[in-house]
Amino acid sequence: MKNDRGPIGIFDSGYGGLTILREIRKMMPQYDYLYLGDNARTPYGTRSFDVVYEFTIQAVRYLFKQGCHLVILACNTASAKALRTIQQNDLPRLAPNRRVLGVIRPTVEVIGDISKTHHVGIMATPGTVRSKTYELEIAKLFPDFKVTSEACPMWVPLVENEEYNTPGADYFVKKNIDSLLQQDPQIDSVILGCTHYPLLRDKIRQWMPDNIHVIEQGNYVAQSLKEYLSRHDDMSEHITSEGTIRFLTTEQADVFQAKAAIFMDTAVEAERVFLE
Ligand code: DGL
Numbered sequence: 001m002k003n004d005r006g007p008i009g010i011f012d013s014g015y016g017g018l019t020i021l022r023e024i025r026k027m028m029p030q031y032d033y034l035y036l037g038d039n040a041r042t043p044y045g046t047r048s049f050d051v052v053y054e055f056t057i058q059a060v061r062y063l064f065k066q067g068c069h070l071v072i073l074a075c076n077t078a079s080a081k082a083l084r085t086i087q088q089n090d091l092p093r094l095a096p097n098r099r100v101l102g103v104i105r106p107t108v109e110v111i112g113d114i115s116k117t118h119h120v121g122i123m124a125t126p127g128t129v130r131s132k133t134y135e136l137e138i139a140k141l142f143p144d145f146k147v148t149s150e151a152c153p154m155w156v157p158l159v160e161n162e163e164y165n166t167p168g169a170d171y172f173v174k175k176n177i178d179s180l181l182q183q184d185p186q187i188d189s190v191i192l193g194c195t196h197y198p199l200l201r202d203k204i205r206q207w208m209p210d211n212i213h214v215i216e217q218g219n220y221v222a223q224s225l226k227e228y229l230s231r232h233d234d235m236s237e238h239i240t241s242e243g244t245i246r247f248l249t250t251e252q253a254d255v256f257q258a259k260a261a262i263f264m265d266t267a268v269e270a271e272r273v274f275l276e
Contacts, residue, residue, distance in 0.1 A: 005240045006067025007032035010074050011059045014042035016195035017074030018263035023218030032240045039251035043156045044077040045125025056082035058275040064095055069238035073102045076193045077125050080133035106224035107217045108137040114213050118145045119186040124193035126151040150180040159196040174207045189213040248273045
């Protein structure tokens, strides 16, 4: 059994998944984590289903090879476009005892307690919006909810280019919030359905009316993972617990390190890897 253990794998197209890793680690510091950012091929949000699936399964296979038994797709775009196929088609033949989980379901589960008007807004990448995954998942749990989605194609580039606090950020954040609320003025809760968006939190709060709840995913994903592991001893016994984090990136390590430090609030050391 001892050799059959490894870290929890956390995957994102770039830096966004670090907002999820931070919260998971805060809640469960005892485990080991292996973060993989496909920074060389980010963003995923504007890519087709087939391409996002292909990149994501490459990353999952890589993390499995590194010993991960549990992989979290800390990316809404990958969760929306690749998770189901991986769970249903790939896992049974690739690694029937390993698990891949996403970030959309744990986020959707909490809105029943948060929204009073039952009108919810989703702000996400064009890929996530086009997939309609949030609409489908919310309809399963809360069939009377009205869901309106707004694609925000410029928000990930703003974050990736550290433009959080510029007139450009004001322009695009205001534009998308106004557009969402014009479509449905009864919205009382907005899900930030992209793991990059917490970095724009101050700008989003500035332009969002005060009475609207802005829902970030990290804490809910962490809580849901904690509950999952407490129900699944068969999985938690495959996770090593030395409290370490390793960072892998498909881009140059020094580029990743500089930006990741902003997301993690601490220095980061990364290694470059190649996916295929
Ligand atoms: N962080 C990813 C998400 O949660 C999107 C970034 C991208 O477009 O690659 O959807």
